[in-house]
Amino acid sequence: MVYQAKTFPLSNLEGISDQTLEMHFKLYEGYVKETNNLTEKLSAFLADGKVDQEEMPAYSELNRRLGFEYNGMVLHEYYFGNMTRGGGGDADGRSAFRAAAERSYGSYDIWKVDFVGVGKMRGVGWAICFQDPNTGSLSNHWVSLHEVGNVAGFHPVLVMDVWEHAFLLDYKPSERAKYIDAFFANVDWTAVDRRMDSDERAATDAGRRAQGGR
Ligand SMILES: [Fe+2]
DSSP: OOOOOOOOOOOSOSSSOHHHHHHHHHHHHHHHHHHHHHHHHHHHHHTTSSOOGGGHHHHHHHHHHHHHHHHHHHHHHHHHHTBOTTOOSOOOTTSHHHHHHHHHHSSHHHHHHHHHHHHTSSSSEEEEEEEOTTTOOEEEEEEETTTBSOOTTOEEEEEEEOSGGGTTTTSOGGGHHHHHHHHHTTBOHHHHHHHSOHHHHHHHHHHHHHTTOO
């Protein structure tokens, strides 16, 4: 499998400069390239149908890097994909996301306090709101680097990059809170809702119809 870097129509965002976005797209393309490079190198080991004992150290190191490069690629796609010019505000009161956040955290505001809190954690990584496909519930998680802390099988629905490269051209390292405000000013809540489990969306839509709304 050879991955192609995606393009994202992002510019003129609130509080996140085009300069930052351009640099960030280049970094993302690096992850796509390295994912492809690693896959190609690993397939060369497998070409003779076995992994020899003397190949094992190099083969192991390349495999250990796979999680970093793959998640670096995929998480950036989720991150760019959940921002848009003219986005922001809070999740729509009638959205599947809002309903799930209220059910999971007691209130949308508490969900947001937790997500922002995770985003402010010291260290290099990501704040991610996942949906459990088995229960439909939401939970926020800190992911170190790109690969430590992802929950197997859970679906990312809102993804925020809090590596310093995401904001260092616009804010000081100590101003992560300002960057988090800027991130929320650009969230594409429609895209977030599209990521929600389709049963959840159907239930919310049915509820709206029953209330005579849409
Ligand atoms: Fe990043």
